[in-house]
Amino acid sequence: MAVISDVEEEARPQASSSSSWADADDEALASVLAKRGPMPLLEAAIDLVRRRTEFFKDEAAVGEVVKAVTAAKEKFDAEERLKKRAADEAQKNRLQEDVAAAANAEEKKNLRKPNSGNGLDFDNYSWTQTLQEVTVNIPVPQGTRSRFVTCEIKKTHLKVGLKGQPLIIDGDFYQSVKTEDCFWSIEDGNFISVLLTKQNKTNWWNCMVQGEPEIDLQKVQPESSKLSDLDSETRQVVEKMMFDQRQKARGLPTSDEIQKQDMLKQFMAQHPGVDFSKTKLV
Numbered sequence: 001m002a003v004i005s006d007v008e009e010e011a012r013p014q015a016s017s018s019s020s021w022a023d024a025d026d027e028a029l030a031s032v033l034a035k036r037g038p039m040p041l042l043e044a045a046i047d048l049v050r051r052r053t054e055f056f057k058d059e060a061a062v063g064e065v066v067k068a069v070t071a072a073k074e075k076f077d078a079e080e081r082l083k084k085r086a087a088d089e090a091q092k093n094r095l096q097e098d099v100a101a102a103a104n105a106e107e108k109k110n111l112r113k114p115n116s117g118n119g120l121d122f123d124n125y126s127w128t129q130t131l132q133e134v135t136v137n138i139p140v141p142q143g144t145r146s147r148f149v150t151c152e153i154k155k156t157h158l159k160v161g162l163k164g165q166p167l168i169i170d171g172d173f174y175q176s177v178k179t180e181d182c183f184w185s186i187e188d189g190n191f192i193s194v195l196l197t198k199q200n201k202t203n204w205w206n207c208m209v210q211g212e213p214e215i216d217l218q219k220v221q222p223e224s225s226k227l228s229d230l231d232s233e234t235r236q237v238v239e240k241m242m243f244d245q246r247q248k249a250r251g252l253p254t255s256d257e258i259q260k261q262d263m264l265k266q267f268m269a270q271h272p273g274v275d276f277s278k279t280k281l282v
Contacts, residue, residue, distance in 0.1 A: 111206075111216035118204065118220045120213060121206030124168050125160075127208040131222070131238055132178075132201045134208060136160070136194040138168055142188050151184045151194065153177070158209060160184070160192060175200055202241045217245065 033041050046065070050057050058064075091093050117128025117135070125138040138160055140149075150167070154157040155176045161167035173196075181197035198205075206214040222242060244254040253261065 008257040025270060110213070112213050113219050114215040114221075118215070118222070119208065120215055122212075129205055129208075131204065132198060134196040134198065134205060136169070136192075136196065136208060137187075138194070140186075140190060140192055144186060144192075146186050149184075149186065149192060151192065153179055153182045153184070153194070153196070155179055155199075158194070158196075169209060171211055173209060174205040174207050175203065202238060204245075 027217045029041065032044070036044075053062050112120060115126065115128065119127040119129050119134070125136060126135060127258060129135070134159075144162070148163055149157065150161050157172050159167055160167055160169040176199040178197045178199055182195060184192060187193045192242040203219050203277050204220050206217055240255055244256075247254050
């Protein structure tokens with residue numbers, strides 16, 4: 001049976017717990033473990049106890065050793081289960097991230113480039129928008145009069161068509177409109193023009209009615225002349241909103257988040273002795 005001379009020289013009967021003893025001699029034991037392996041180390045330790053103590057005079061000694069080994073095995077198995085659970089959770093998170101990234105890429109692939117009016121052109125109608133309004137143009141036969149037109153504008157729904165024919169548009173808006181400020185008319189006798197006033201004047205619509213193809217909002221080009229028509233306070237709100245939308249689309253901090261970061265940097269500079277490593281911006 002292998003004997004560890006270095007450990008034997010230092011070994012003395014002590015009243016301290018086995019865990020304390022193991023902590024004190026961890027490096028020495030680890031060195032022997034690396035050189036000889038697990039079983040020779042255990043055999044040497046048991047032989048040392050046999051020669052230096054009267055431990056094995058107790059009939060329960062073998063049971064105590066088995067109990068200690070069993071407890072160590074149970075602890076090892078529990079640690080392995082935790083490691084596996086953590087690895088499975090990490091893999092699950094990676095898969096979810098991959099699925100989300102793939103879905104986002106697929107969604108972006110299906111987005112359309114907006115027309116020059118930040119809307120979309122279809123075979124039977126087109127629409128454009130500003131931050132305040134949406135304009136829908138629907139071609140109709142030359143000479144069409146208003147009495148031949150069916151147009152119903154509700155807060156969240158639009159119906160447009162010619163009487164006696166299938167509706168050209170029949171769907172829910174992307175967002176609600178102010179019906180009291182919405183109008184329609186026949187223009188040049190050959191198309192219906194519908195003016196919709198947005199309820200929320202700080203958002204671009206990615207579609208006019210739900211279910212139709214969506215536009216890529218990152219490619220929307222707001223007209224500076226339209227912004228100049230706004231009062232200074234509203235223009236600041238709109239410009240901030242546009243900046244925040246671009247930042248979010250690029251995965252960058254918004255104006256509010258940038259302001260919080262700047263305030264934290266100033267505070268950190270004024271208090272160099274404070275640990276901010278666990279500080280989170282809310």
